[in-house]
Amino acid sequence: MDKRIGLQTVVFQQPPVILSHASIVGPKEGQGPLGHVFDKVLEDMYYGESTWEKAEQKVFLETMELALAKAELTSADIDYLLAGDLTNQIITANFTARSLAIPFIGLYGACSTMYESLALGAMLIDGGYARYVLVGASSHYATAERQFRYPTEQGVQRSMSAQRTVTGAGAIVLGYQGTGPRITHATIGKVIDFGQSDASDMGSAMAPAAAATLLQHLSDRQISPDCYSMIATGDLGKYGRELVVKLCEQQQVQLSSNYTDCGILIFDESQDTHAGGSGCGCSAVVTCGHLLPELEQGRLTSLLGIGTGALLSPCSSQQGETIPGIAHAVVIEAN
Amino acid sequence: MDKRIGLQTVVFQQPPVILSHASIVGPKEGQGPLGHVFDKVLEDMYYGESTWEKAEQKVFLETMELALAKAELTSADIDYLLAGDLTNQIITANFTARSLAIPFIGLYGACSTMYESLALGAMLIDGGYARYVLVGASSHYATAERQFRYPTEQGVQRSMSAQRTVTGAGAIVLGYQGTGPRITHATIGKVIDFGQSDASDMGSAMAPAAAATLLQHLSDRQISPDCYSMIATGDLGKYGRELVVKLCEQQQVQLSSNYTDCGILIFDESQDTHAGGSGCGCSAVVTCGHLLPELEQGRLTSLLGIGTGALLSPCSSQQGETIPGIAHAVVIEAN
Incomplete structure (x- = not known):
C-alpha cells in the first residue's frame, strides 16, 4: 500500500x-x-x-x-x-x-x-x-x-x-498499540543551503530548511498552519524563527502565535544564552518534557514538530564550505 | 502485518x-x-x-x-x-x-x-x-x-x-518493482564489545558483532550457513574473518568456503595492505562492483551480506574506552 x-x-x-x-x-x-x-x-x-x-x-x-x-x-x-x-x-x-x-x-x-x-x-x-x-x-x-x-x-x-x-x-x-499521543504523519526534509557560512548563527543557516519542510508538509496535506494547535521548530532560536516567518510569508503562508521554537522556549533571555538553545538535546528535551505532556493533558490537540539540523563540521567550515541545513517534521496528535 | x-x-x-x-x-x-x-x-x-x-x-x-x-x-x-x-x-x-x-x-x-x-x-x-x-x-x-x-x-x-x-x-x-536481485530479509545487529582496545586491529574488534548477527540471523531463519551461496562480511580482514569462524565454531556452526570478507577480496597481499581493506567504502564497492554482478550473472543465487562497523572515535579511545562493534545483515537473492 x-x-x-x-x-x-x-x-x-x-x-x-x-x-x-x-x-x-x-x-x-x-x-x-x-x-x-x-x-x-x-x-x-x-x-x-x-x-x-x-x-x-x-x-x-x-x-x-x-x-x-x-x-x-x-x-x-x-x-x-x-x-x-x-x-x-x-x-x-x-x-x-x-x-x-x-x-x-x-x-x-x-x-x-x-x-x-x-x-x-x-x-x-x-x-x-x-x-x-x-x-x-x-x-x-x-x-x-x-x-x-x-x-x-x-x-x-x-x-x-x-x-x-x-x-x-x-x-x-x-x-504499535496502547494509550498516548499518536504519530500520524512524517515529512523527511531535503538538505537546503542558502549560502550562510557564519557558524555563530546556526539558526539562520537552518531556517531555510525548516521553512522548506514546513511549506512542503502543508502543501502535501493541503492544509494551513492553523490546522495545528502548535507548530514547533527544533532549535532555530530568535533569529532563525524570524527568518522562517519571513520565508513562509514570501510564499503567502502566514505563521501566527501557534508557531514557536524549542530553542526559544528552553532559556530565558536573562540567562545570557543570546539567541536561544540549540543542539540535539534542545528539541529532544522540550518535546519530551514539555510538548508531549501538553498533548497528554489536553492543552494541545495536535503538534507539528520540526527537528532542525545544521550539517556542518569544523573541517567543512575550515575548507570554506557554507552551512547546509535539514529539517524533518512529524505530526503528533493527542489521543 | x-x-x-x-x-x-x-x-x-x-x-x-x-x-x-x-x-x-x-x-x-x-x-x-x-x-x-x-x-x-x-x-x-x-x-x-x-x-x-x-x-x-x-x-x-x-x-x-x-x-x-x-x-x-x-x-x-x-x-x-x-x-x-x-x-x-x-x-x-x-x-x-x-x-x-x-x-x-x-x-x-x-x-x-x-x-x-x-x-x-x-x-x-x-x-x-x-x-x-x-x-x-x-x-x-x-x-x-x-x-x-x-x-x-x-x-x-x-x-x-x-x-x-x-x-x-x-x-x-x-x-518497488523491476528486474534485478531482491532483498528478502534483514537483520539489524546489536552493539557488541569484547573489550578489545587496539585501534590497529579493528577486524578483531568487529568480529564478535559479525558472529553475533550471523548466528542470530541463522537462528531466526532456522537455516544453516550453506543455505547461502555466499556469506560476505564487510571489512573484517584476515584476522577478523578467522575470529568469526572460531566464534561460530564455539556455537557449533561451521563456516566453510562460502564465507568470505570484502576486506580480503579487495586487496592482494602483495599490495602491502596487511590484514586487508576496511572503511565504509570497502563493503560498498565490493558489493556494488563484485557481489551484485555475481548475483545478476547467475554465478551466485543468494548472498548474505553482513556490514561490519567499529563504533570508536579518537576521543573515546583517548578516554580509555574499548572498541564496540556492530553488524547488520541483508539477504539478497538472484532474480
Missing part, C-alpha cells in the same frame, strides 16, 4: 503510539522557564564522571532507561533503538546502545536527530518491522563547544546570534 | 529490487584483484579537488549520479536518500545530499553503513513509504587516516593487524 501523500509526506495507517518519554537536563536548563518539567536536573556538568563525554553517555543511558521504566518495558521488549548525537562518530549513542543491547540503528541528523528518529521509528512500527522502538537524542554544552567551536575554558565571547547547546537528553518509547 | 521472524530478523513481503548499482574506487583499489569490476578508477587521491574531503564528496556524488543514470531515473524520482560515511558529522554524505536534493536520512554505522542503508531502504520500500530509494556509503584513505589515526604525511609504520581504509564509494538504487 502506498502511504505517500504529496511529494515528501507519509501518512501512517496504524499511527504508532507514544507510550512514554523521559528527559534529563543540565543545571542551566534546569534554571530556565521549563526547568520544572524535566525528569531530572543535573547539579553539575560532570554528573560524577571524569569527562564531559562520559557524563553525556551516562545522561543518555539514564534517560533511555527511565523511558523504558515508564512504559513498563525492558530493553528485551524493544525491537530497535534509533539514536544519535553531536559527538564525532556519535559515540554517545553508540556506547548507550552497547549498554542497552537493543538492535541499533545509528543516525546522524545533527540537531534534527530526535525528529529523524521519531519519523523512522514510526515507519518501522507502522510498516510491521517492530512492535516497540526506543528513540532519542542527546547533546552536552561542553562536549559540543570544544568539538565544534572553542574549548569552554578559553572563555571566548559569543556573538548575539549564537545559541547555547543544550545539555540534555530525551527518549521516547513508541509502540 | 508482523514481518518479524525470530528475535532480530524481518522478512520482506514484496522484496525490494536492486535496480542498479555503481562503484568508484581509488588507484590502490584499482590495482587490486577486483580492479577491473568497478565503474571508474581514480588516477590520484585528489581527483582534481584541493582537499581529500572535497575529493571524497566528488566521488560520492558521481557514484550516486551514475547509479541513478543506470536505473534511468533522476533524483526527482527518488523518495529518500540514505547515506553515511566516516568523516566527522558525515559531511561527505551531507554535501552529496545537498547536491542531489533528495529527502535525506543521514546514517552513521561506521563501516556497516552500506548494509544499514540497504536494510532501512528495503524497509521503507516494502513498508509503502517509498517507491525508489538511493542508498550508499563512502570512505577515503587519506580523510580517514588523518581523522582517526595519523596524518599520512607522517609515514607511521602500521602493524600487521592494521587494515587499509578503502578509497571508494558505492551506491544502489532500490525500487
Whole structure:
C-alpha cells in the first residue's frame, strides 16, 4: 500500500503510539522557564564522571532507561533503538546502545536527530518491522563547544546570534498499540543551503530548511498552519524563527502565535544564552518534557514538530564550505 | 502485518529490487584483484579537488549520479536518500545530499553503513513509504587516516593487524518493482564489545558483532550457513574473518568456503595492505562492483551480506574506552 501523500509526506495507517518519554537536563536548563518539567536536573556538568563525554553517555543511558521504566518495558521488549548525537562518530549513542543491547540503528541528523528518529521509528512500527522502538537524542554544552567551536575554558565571547547547546537528553518509547499521543504523519526534509557560512548563527543557516519542510508538509496535506494547535521548530532560536516567518510569508503562508521554537522556549533571555538553545538535546528535551505532556493533558490537540539540523563540521567550515541545513517534521496528535 | 521472524530478523513481503548499482574506487583499489569490476578508477587521491574531503564528496556524488543514470531515473524520482560515511558529522554524505536534493536520512554505522542503508531502504520500500530509494556509503584513505589515526604525511609504520581504509564509494538504487536481485530479509545487529582496545586491529574488534548477527540471523531463519551461496562480511580482514569462524565454531556452526570478507577480496597481499581493506567504502564497492554482478550473472543465487562497523572515535579511545562493534545483515537473492 502506498502511504505517500504529496511529494515528501507519509501518512501512517496504524499511527504508532507514544507510550512514554523521559528527559534529563543540565543545571542551566534546569534554571530556565521549563526547568520544572524535566525528569531530572543535573547539579553539575560532570554528573560524577571524569569527562564531559562520559557524563553525556551516562545522561543518555539514564534517560533511555527511565523511558523504558515508564512504559513498563525492558530493553528485551524493544525491537530497535534509533539514536544519535553531536559527538564525532556519535559515540554517545553508540556506547548507550552497547549498554542497552537493543538492535541499533545509528543516525546522524545533527540537531534534527530526535525528529529523524521519531519519523523512522514510526515507519518501522507502522510498516510491521517492530512492535516497540526506543528513540532519542542527546547533546552536552561542553562536549559540543570544544568539538565544534572553542574549548569552554578559553572563555571566548559569543556573538548575539549564537545559541547555547543544550545539555540534555530525551527518549521516547513508541509502540504499535496502547494509550498516548499518536504519530500520524512524517515529512523527511531535503538538505537546503542558502549560502550562510557564519557558524555563530546556526539558526539562520537552518531556517531555510525548516521553512522548506514546513511549506512542503502543508502543501502535501493541503492544509494551513492553523490546522495545528502548535507548530514547533527544533532549535532555530530568535533569529532563525524570524527568518522562517519571513520565508513562509514570501510564499503567502502566514505563521501566527501557534508557531514557536524549542530553542526559544528552553532559556530565558536573562540567562545570557543570546539567541536561544540549540543542539540535539534542545528539541529532544522540550518535546519530551514539555510538548508531549501538553498533548497528554489536553492543552494541545495536535503538534507539528520540526527537528532542525545544521550539517556542518569544523573541517567543512575550515575548507570554506557554507552551512547546509535539514529539517524533518512529524505530526503528533493527542489521543 | 508482523514481518518479524525470530528475535532480530524481518522478512520482506514484496522484496525490494536492486535496480542498479555503481562503484568508484581509488588507484590502490584499482590495482587490486577486483580492479577491473568497478565503474571508474581514480588516477590520484585528489581527483582534481584541493582537499581529500572535497575529493571524497566528488566521488560520492558521481557514484550516486551514475547509479541513478543506470536505473534511468533522476533524483526527482527518488523518495529518500540514505547515506553515511566516516568523516566527522558525515559531511561527505551531507554535501552529496545537498547536491542531489533528495529527502535525506543521514546514517552513521561506521563501516556497516552500506548494509544499514540497504536494510532501512528495503524497509521503507516494502513498508509503502517509498517507491525508489538511493542508498550508499563512502570512505577515503587519506580523510580517514588523518581523522582517526595519523596524518599520512607522517609515514607511521602500521602493524600487521592494521587494515587499509578503502578509497571508494558505492551506491544502489532500490525500487518497488523491476528486474534485478531482491532483498528478502534483514537483520539489524546489536552493539557488541569484547573489550578489545587496539585501534590497529579493528577486524578483531568487529568480529564478535559479525558472529553475533550471523548466528542470530541463522537462528531466526532456522537455516544453516550453506543455505547461502555466499556469506560476505564487510571489512573484517584476515584476522577478523578467522575470529568469526572460531566464534561460530564455539556455537557449533561451521563456516566453510562460502564465507568470505570484502576486506580480503579487495586487496592482494602483495599490495602491502596487511590484514586487508576496511572503511565504509570497502563493503560498498565490493558489493556494488563484485557481489551484485555475481548475483545478476547467475554465478551466485543468494548472498548474505553482513556490514561490519567499529563504533570508536579518537576521543573515546583517548578516554580509555574499548572498541564496540556492530553488524547488520541483508539477504539478497538472484532474480
